[in-house]
Amino acid sequence: MKDLTEAEKAEITQLLQKAQANADHTLTNGERNKIREEGRLKIAADRAKAAKAASALAREKAKERAKNQASPDTFSWSDSVSNKFRSKR
Numbered sequence: 774m775k776d777l778t779e780a781e782k783a784e785i786t787q788l789l790q791k792a793q794a795n796a797d798h799t800l801t802n803g804e805r806n807k808i809r810e811e812g813r814l815k816i817a818a819d820r821a822k823a824a825k826a827a828s829a830l831a832r833e834k835a836k837e838r839a840k841n842q843a844s845p846d847t848f849s850w851s852d853s854v855s856n857k858f859r860s861k862r
Contacts, residue, residue, distance in 0.1 A: 785812040
C-alpha cells in the first residue's frame, strides 16, 4: 500500500465499498484482504501494461531517429586512416 498513489488507494477503497454494498453482511477481514489483494494485482497489471506501451513507443522513436540520421553511403579507408602520429616506413 505504501507505493500506491492516492488515486490507486482511492480505487481500492471504492472496490471495498462496492463489495460491502453488494454483500448482505459485514465483510470479514479475509474478504477485505482478498479484495485489497485483487485490487493491487489489477493495479500492478495496469502499470505493467503502461510500461510495455511506453517501451514500445520509445523503441519506435529510436528507430525513427536512427532512420533519419545522416550516414555516409560508402566508407573510405583513406579518409579514416590518420597518418598524423605515424612516420613513413
